[in-house]
Amino acid sequence: MKYSKEAYSYAFDKISANNKDAEQSLEYRKNEIYSKIGRIKEIDAELAQTGAAVVKAAVSSAEDIDLLIEGLKIKNLSLQAEKENLLLKNGYSADYLKIKHKCELCSDTGYVNGKICKCAQKYLQEYSYKELNAVSSLEDSTFENFSLEYYSDILSPSIPGGSERSKMLANFNYCVRYAKSFCEDSPSILMIGNTGLGKTHLSLAIVNEVIKKGIPVIYGSVLNLMNKIEREKFSQGNMTDTLDNLLECPLLVLDDLGAEFDTSFSTSVIYNIINTRICNKKPVIINTNLSMSEMEQKYSQRIVSRIIGSYDVLFFYGNDVRQLKKQKKIKR
Numbered sequence: 001m002k003y004s005k006e007a008y009s010y011a012f013d014k015i016s017a018n019n020k021d022a023e024q025s026l027e028y029r030k031n032e033i034y035s036k037i038g039r040i041k042e043i044d045a046e047l048a049q050t051g052a053a054v055v056k057a058a059v060s061s062a063e064d065i066d067l068l069i070e071g072l073k074i075k076n077l078s079l080q081a082e083k084e085n086l087l088l089k090n091g092y093s094a095d096y097l098k099i100k101h102k103c104e105l106c107s108d109t110g111y112v113n114g115k116i117c118k119c120a121q122k123y124l125q126e127y128s129y130k131e132l133n134a135v136s137s138l139e140d141s142t143f144e145n146f147s148l149e150y151y152s153d154i155l156s157p158s159i160p161g162g163s164e165r166s167k168m169l170a171n172f173n174y175c176v177r178y179a180k181s182f183c184e185d186s187p188s189i190l191m192i193g194n195t196g197l198g199k200t201h202l203s204l205a206i207v208n209e210v211i212k213k214g215i216p217v218i219y220g221s222v223l224n225l226m227n228k229i230e231r232e233k234f235s236q237g238n239m240t241d242t243l244d245n246l247l248e249c250p251l252l253v254l255d256d257l258g259a260e261f262d263t264s265f266s267t268s269v270i271y272n273i274i275n276t277r278i279c280n281k282k283p284v285i286i287n288t289n290l291s292m293s294e295m296e297q298k299y300s301q302r303i304v305s306r307i308i309g310s311y312d313v314l315f316f317y318g319n320d321v322r323q324l325k326k327q328k329k330i331k332r
């Protein structure tokens with residue numbers, strides 16, 4: 001996958017900060033031990049000397065070079081053992097004075113055998129997801145501040161077996177359970193209903209919980225994401241990184257499906273995303289104001305039946321909550 005220059009500098013800044021932290025905390029532990037166990041300071045000085053002596057012996061032309069190096073190695077090992085014993089005797093772990101890197105795979109260098117390490121991959125991803133996720137309402141959309149009071153509790157003949165509120169309570173509970181038990185092969189969800197009924201709120205509440213688990217998420221309006229992919233596609237020499245990210249991230253939230261411009265390009269990209277992620281069993285949450293039949297008109301039966309066949313479908317009921325909230329403010 002290709003990442004931007006900014007993503008690389010973000011990732012390697014993080015890694016070098018990790019390395020600095022590891023070195024600093026080792027320095028701190030060293031000073032602590034040196035002041036408590038004077039002999040260990042001497043041992044470290046001797047170890048530094050034997051190290052230098054090994055290098056000197058290796059480049060010398062002395063005849064007994066192997067013997068010399070062997071002797072230094074034995075001395076080195078016995079000093080190490082003495083040091084570890086002293087640490088243990090004083091109640092420390094034997095590796096207390098070894099550097100502890102945040103990433104043990106690459107020792108906080110970012111590379112393993114010339115290849116980008118997993119930790120660097122993670123930071124690169126983190127950055128590119130953040131770039132895509134510039135949505136301001138994320139923090140404001142939680143399960144705690146989702147209110148059911150705006151949904152009528154009057155039984156309605158148009159709602160099979162209940163009221164708007166009872167249906168929305170069921171949706172709410174479904175989303176809470178979904179977020180709590182989210183894993184990378186959780187089902188996909190289609191949230192369907194008119195504008196202002198809390199679809200975005202509940203999907204962002206799920207996003208908040210999933211991010212807290214340390215699982216990367218991409219969320220965005222279909223309109224913005226399609227514009228970005230289209231720009232990347234037609235800008236010279238630039239591969240479509242956004243599309244790769246949308247295909248690969250553990251959870252993708254597509255807000256407001258149907259609000260994007262009707263072009264054969266966007267329709268084929270949307271089909272590609274939905275289809276590829278179904279095949280790879282990667283969850284997607286889709287919100288739409290379109291009805292099922294409007295979706296079929298816009299995207300062909302093929303996409304819609306793919307979605308209905310493999311997504312959990314939540315129907316949202318009620319009156320535009322944003323309007324109700326405004327009215328409530330005016331009355332107060």
Ligand SMILES: [Zn+2]
Pocket residue numbers: 103104105106107108109110111117118119120
């Ligand atoms: Zn690493």
